[in-house]
Amino acid sequence: MPIERLRIGRPHLFVGRDEAPIAFAESVGGAVRLAALDPAARGAGLSVGLTLADARARVPALEIFPHDPIADADWLERLAEGARRYSPAVALDPPQGLVLDSAGADHLFGGERGLAEDIETRMARRGITVRLAYGDTPEAARTLARYAGTPAPDEMGAIRRLPVAALELDEDAGAALIAAGLKTVGDVLARPMATIAARFGREAATALRRLTGEEDSPLIPRVVAAPIGVERRFAEPVARTEHMLGVLEELAGEAARALEERHEGGRRWDARLFRADGEVQALRVETGQPTRDPAVLLRLFRERIEALADPLDPGFGYDLIRLDVGLAEKLDAVQLRLEGGEAKAEAVAALIDRLGTRLGRERVRRIHPRDSHMPEQAELLLPATEAAPRAEWTHPEPGEPPMRPIHLFDPPQPIESLAAETPDGPPARFRWQRKMHDVARAEGPERIAGEWWRRADMTPPTRDYYRVEDVRGRRFWIFRHGLYSETERPRWYVHGLFA
Amino acid sequence: MEEPFALIDRLRRAACLATRMEEGERGTGDALTRGLAPAQLHEIHALSQGEAASGAGFAIGCALAAGARPILWLRTEAAERQGGRLHGPGLIAMGLDPADLVVVVVGDDSALLRAAADGARCPGLGTVIAEGWGAMRGLDLTASRRLMLAAEASGVVMILLRVAGQVVPSAATTRWAVAPAPSRALAADAPGAPAYDLELLRRRGAPAGTRWRVEWNRDTQSFDPAPLSGARLPLVADRAAADRPPAPVRGTR
Incomplete structure (x- = not known):
């Protein structure tokens, strides 16, 4: 599959060199090994897991591309999206499979055979090799597609003729089955289930039951089908x-x-x-x-x-x-x-x-109240299409000047306090954005302590907020980060601007 | 060709606006107690970035005084980044319930103007505030004329709030320059209610150049003439100033 992805997505890589065998390599624990092969490379005697140096020595003409599992997964997702033309219920079966629930969909293509033909021709046109199989259960279908056995008159027969590798057990259990003389799924099925479970592990029994449909393995579609x-x-x-x-x-x-x-x-x-x-x-x-x-x-x-x-x-x-x-x-x-x-x-x-619709839902917002006394968390911006949470704004007292700024900086912007401060007062002069501001009026402090219950290990320093106005009438909301008792040299920030 | 009735209607509205402005001139900002005229395009200029908050405050005041809610506020990402985001508790403190506000953040100026035109066409809105920082690309006579026509049809107060931008010819009915003014101190020298220095830079069909100092009164939702302390600004500007072109009138303070 990775090779077909590359051939379709980046055809220029293959111009004029169609013959060379191709392999994908990835580095595993310091050694570069082959991760995927095309039929030509496999025909030349290479196998997955071989080190790159060995492979090069055996097949000098080998073309190597970096293995990219993420691109492969993405490619599979795109195929799955495309497969939704056949049925809304499509499930991924990584790394290379898709499982479709075609119940109720195949009549549109003239039955199961018609559906299979449509898939095959469509994929062939794009240069994608498919191996298709129908099954009564998703598990049976995907196993039949992966491990094509010898032809059989019915589904159960086909399953019986699958090699034991189709059970996809771990290496030990698989080797044990073969050592016991069991070569096909049918051989295994002929034994009592309890014996199989006792000798080869519970997984072996579960895999068998899944394959025969005795145990459910539900299809988990990528996208839940819409009601309408x-x-x-x-x-x-x-x-x-x-x-x-x-x-x-x-x-x-x-x-x-x-x-x-x-x-x-x-x-x-x-x-x-x-x-x-x-x-x-x-x-x-x-x-x-x-x-x-x-x-x-x-x-x-x-x-x-x-x-x-x-x-x-x-x-x-x-x-x-x-x-x-x-x-x-x-x-x-x-x-x-x-x-x-x-x-x-x-x-x-x-x-x-x-x-x-034009700009994106999250760009059209309403401001909702939120129950927090940290100023930057006291509001919630939600898309305007969403319902409001239940909370109330604190309304100001009549005659009171605005106690909160209309513009809030998040994060607060540092300022440089210049003139000598009284221990509990605002700076008489400060520099912000390379401009000097002489404070004419001030009010404060309004002490806002960190929400200590949110971070048990480290309580953020207390903030002392001041409303200050400079000589030209610009109004700022500034704070000192930390009390003098808490920090050596507390820093000053402007957190907002009043109208 | 416009229908005669529509034309008469527009003339009447313009006349009504002119009368209101005349009254305003006599009564130091009396016009402002009722906000800016609806169904028109208004420009509010904050001449430097440091005055952006004052521009925003004045725009909110104008919308509230006119009773023109709900408000659609359009901003660019640049404004959001440089000027800080609109803060709910602060809006409440100005008298604007955030439930009456929808904030839209757009990528650039052309998207801003396009969204503004959509907003100005929506009869369900009271005010559209389009906030642009710096030289607004795409803002020309055609674009402002489009906004003006849309506002006339829908009855929306269309405010173009410009921060640190050059004045360009536009179809706006009024153009204001706003700057913060020292507030009246409360007890213990605490900053008081928001105060602004306003200058009417231009108004269609009437002399301009008037200056006021006003104070926003949240409880009555109106601008009160602020008692001037220190240097007094002329209440009635010299008439000669009325005819000067609207190009850069005042340098950065």
């Missing part, structure tokens, strides 16, 4: 973005009708555009309020497409477009719009959705 999903397949790929959006609107209409029956509206909509060449592009829009208005959704999708860093590239066209409603909430048939306030709030919610 609609899709459209095209014999002739859709190449124009406008046309694609039209299809998306139709799909949104279909999804809206399904939602209406359930008295729900969608809050998260995922569109997946499956390109004919196997690429998948995903678009997600989220709304603050549940909706099922196709026009609104289409506007948001347009916004999303415009905001993409890489413009949408239809390539040779999309042959499958799918729209899932990932999150749905209660929405009654008709929204009351008796008061003007309601319509206004709706206009604002629509604006927030638009801006959030």
Whole structure:
């Protein structure tokens, strides 16, 4: 698989040197060893685990590439994304496998055989070798795909003919099975299960039961299937973005009708555009309020497409477009719009959705109160589409000047205290951002102690806050970090600016 | 071609605004007790970075005095980084409930102007504050005219808050320069209510150049004329100053 990834992703590496055997090497404990081989290299007698020096000596023409398991995992994820065209339930089986739950999906391709053929032709077009197998359980299917045995009339027969290596036991147990004269799974199955468990370990028995479907090994899909999903397949790929959006609107209409029956509206909509060449592009829009208005959704999708860093590239066209409603909430048939306030709030919610779709949800925020007396933690910035937590702001007394700044620096910015200070007073003069400020008025200190219960080992120094105003009227919120009794030379910071 | 009724409506609004400003001139900042006129574009300039907080405070005051809530506040990442983030307890202390505020942080000036135009078109909002630091790229007569038209249609108070930026020709109805002023000291020489020095740099269809010193009163949600201490600023500016171009009027203090 890594070789196919490289061939597809970086074809220029292979121009004019198709014949050479290829291997991937990684360094294991000081020695560089082979990690993956192509058929040509395997044919030349190399094997995984051989040191690079040995391999070079045996096959001088060997091409070596660095082994990159992360890129391989990423490649597998992308294949899994692409495989969602066949079924929403796709599970990864690293390092090289995918397991699909095709129940209820294969009729679209004319049965299991048709589905298998579609997968094979599609993969072959991209230059990817696949080994397919169907099974009654995920475990049986993946084992059959990996360890193709001799042909058999039925599934159970095929499983019986698998070599014992298919049980994927550790080396000792595997060797013990072979030493006992058990060569195929069928040989092992012929013995009483209790004997197997006693002689070869509990794992051997469990592996057997899984393979035969006696014990469940559930398929854990990568993505939980959405409650509502609609899709459209095209014999002739859709190449124009406008046309694609039209299809998306139709799909949104279909999804809206399904939602209406359930008295729900969608809050998260995922569109997946499956390109004919196997690429998948995903678009997600989220709304603050549940909706099922196709026009609104289409506007948001347009916004999303415009905001993409890489413009949408239809390539040779999309042959499958799918729209899932990932999150749905209660929405009654008709929204009351008796008061003007309601319509206004709706206009604002629509604006927030638009801006959030274009700029990213976390960039459109509301400021919520949080119960902490550390100034930098006394507020919580949440996306405006999210509900407010339950907490209250402390409201100021009438006639009191602002006691907190409107601009807060996080982290606080250091200042240089210049004029002599009284032990419990603010500096008479300080320098901040290379500018001198002469303090004309000041109030304080307001003592804010560290939240000692949060860090039992080390209590942060106490902060003494002062509101100061310089001679020109600029108002600062400064603090001394640590009492004179706590630190030798406490540092000063400006934490915020008053309006 | 505009519809005659719409045109009459716009003329009437402009006239109404001019009257309010005239009153204001007589009564030292009386116009400000009711905030800036709705459905118009206003520019507020804080001439240096150190005055950004004053600009923000004045903008909040203008929105609250006009009763133009909720507020959409657009900032760039640069402003957030250099000027500090908007702080909830401090906004409450100015009289603005953060529940009435949505803060949007955008990547650059062009995204800022685009979001501002979207906000100005939204009739559900009271005020849109677009805060740009330094020379705002993409802000020209066309862009400001677009904001002005959007505000006229929706009734939103559209405030362009500019920090340390050059004055460029714009379609704004009024243009203000704001700087912090020494506050009236409370007991034990503590800093008092926020005070500002304002200068009306430009206003459409009327003389400008007036200066005020005002104090923000959170409890009445209005600007009060501040008793001047020390050097008095002229209450009514010289008329000759009215005709000068709006290009850099005052150096950095």
